[in-house]
Amino acid sequence: MARLGLADWVKNFSFRLFGRAVPSFAALKLVYQRSGISLLYESYISVIFFAIFLAFGSTVVVGFVLHIVLFKLTLFQSIVAVLTLSLVVALLVPVVFLLLPLLRVNQKRNEIDANLVYTVGYMGVLSAGGVSVERIFNRVVEVESRAAIRDLAKRVIANVRMFGLDVASSLDDVGSRSPSDVFGKLLIGVVNTIKTSGDLKSLLVFETKRLLTVKREQLKKTLSTLIALAELYVTAMVMAPITFIVMLTILSVLGTTQFGLSPATQLNLIVFFGLPVICIVFIVVLDGVLPKEE
Numbered sequence: 001m002a003r004l005g006l007a008d009w010v011k012n013f014s015f016r017l018f019g020r021a022v023p024s025f026a027a028l029k030l031v032y033q034r035s036g037i038s039l040l041y042e043s044y045i046s047v048i049f050f051a052i053f054l055a056f057g058s059t060v061v062v063g064f065v066l067h068i069v070l071f072k073l074t075l076f077q078s079i080v081a082v083l084t085l086s087l088v089v090a091l092l093v094p095v096v097f098l099l100l101p102l103l104r105v106n107q108k109r110n111e112i113d114a115n116l117v118y119t120v121g122y123m124g125v126l127s128a129g130g131v132s133v134e135r136i137f138n139r140v141v142e143v144e145s146r147a148a149i150r151d152l153a154k155r156v157i158a159n160v161r162m163f164g165l166d167v168a169s170s171l172d173d174v175g176s177r178s179p180s181d182v183f184g185k186l187l188i189g190v191v192n193t194i195k196t197s198g199d200l201k202s203l204l205v206f207e208t209k210r211l212l213t214v215k216r217e218q219l220k221k222t223l224s225t226l227i228a229l230a231e232l233y234v235t236a237m238v239m240a241p242i243t244f245i246v247m248l249t250i251l252s253v254l255g256t257t258q259f260g261l262s263p264a265t266q267l268n269l270i271v272f273f274g275l276p277v278i279c280i281v282f283i284v285v286l287d288g289v290l291p292k293e294e
Contacts, residue, residue, distance in 0.1 A: 014050035035101035124204035
């Protein structure tokens with residue numbers, strides 16, 4: 001509770017100080033809205049300004065104490081060093097705060113795009129049974145396990161039941177705030193279908209087939225990448241170490257050294273350092289290549 005009270009105090013105090021001076025950058029505001037952060041845009045930017053001044057002031061105070069008391073620098077040297085460090089820290093603060101919405105948008109986009117085909121398929125089944133659009137999204141909220149998709153469906157329902165919007169306006173609002181362009185276009189298609197033919201089942205069946213086709217193509221590309229990585233793995237982890245070990249064994253018989261290291265030392269470096277590093281690199285690469293699905 002103490003942390004919550006401190007967070008509320010910082011948010012309110014920052015908004016009172018900088019709320020009127022918040023710049024309205026349309027691109028930044030759009031990214032922030034798509035990130036799903038609960039704070040208002042103006043409050044978030046106000047907190048950034050407050051954090052900049054707080055970081056600058058605290059760095060100045062701590063820096064002066066360290067440079068004068070511990071490092072025994074002159075007053076001029078301390079001022080230059082402290083101001084330089086404080087400016088660097090103050091510039092890093094907005095970078096961190098502005099990167100957070102971008103990272104959240106990217107994370108949510110990947111989660112939605114990887115799992116949207118299952119949600120759209122479920123929506124298609126419900127629409128085939130004659131379920132209304134509002135009830136479809138209500139069911140998605142109840143059964144959806146992916147937080148990014150569930151939160152967008154919750155917003156559709158909240159716009160209708162709490163703010164009094166009609167279904168089409170609610171879908172337009174959520175589509176503009178969706179971190180995934182694919183999901184946003186799907187909602188636009190649903191709105192157009194509601195306003196024209198009303199045949200939602202055909203739209204969702206078509207989108208399901210299209211998303212399945214896209215997923216098949218992605219899986220084919222992933223499979224091709226994994227095949228190439230497997231060949232590279234065999235070369236790097238099997239053939240290359242064997243070749244180097246044979247070469248170094250021959251050099252050890254001849255009694256030669258390379259780079260001031262004996263053949264035995266080079267063998268130890270390959271076995272105990274080179275191979276584990278290559279394994280770690282391959283693990284990182286595989287983690288980036290394999291699709292992320294829950």
